[in-house]
Amino acid sequence: YHVIDANSPLYDLAPSDLHHHQDLEIIVILEGVVETTGITTQARTSYLADEILWGQRFVPIVAEEDGRYSVDYSKFGNTIKVPTPLCTARQLDEDRSL
Numbered sequence: 501y502h503v504i505d506a507n508s509p510l511y512d513l514a515p516s517d518l519h520h521h522q523d524l525e526i527i528v529i530l531e532g533v534v535e536t537t538g539i540t541t542q543a544r545t546s547y548l549a550d551e552i553l554w555g556q557r558f559v560p561i562v563a564e565e566d567g568r569y570s571v572d573y574s575k576f577g578n579t580i581k582v583p584t585p586l587c588t589a590r591q592l593d594e595d596r597s598l
Contacts, residue, residue, distance in 0.1 A: 504589045514588045515554040524549040555584035 504510050518524070527546045534541055556579040561572050585592050 506590075506593070508589070511589045514591075515586055518549045518552055518554065521549050524552075526552065553579055554586075555581055557582050 502508065502510075513521075513524075525546050525548055527544065530543045532541055533539070559575045559578040559580055561575045563570050563572065587595075
């Protein structure tokens, strides 16, 4: 995961900026190991500015029950709203330091 702090290129990004930064692209790489074969596998995708949903996160699709994992692919790509400030991380840090 990516921590948005003073070292992050997203530190000064606000929701209103997404409309003005059409050259913004976030590249996501997911890497894992297939347990049965030991082979590393990788999936890559990217999100352009107009595809970023501020204040939303992906719905969990992996569940564990009795030591077994299952994936609900019907939820793949679904998002839910989460409480998220409508300001930059920098502004949030500055407000907290007052």
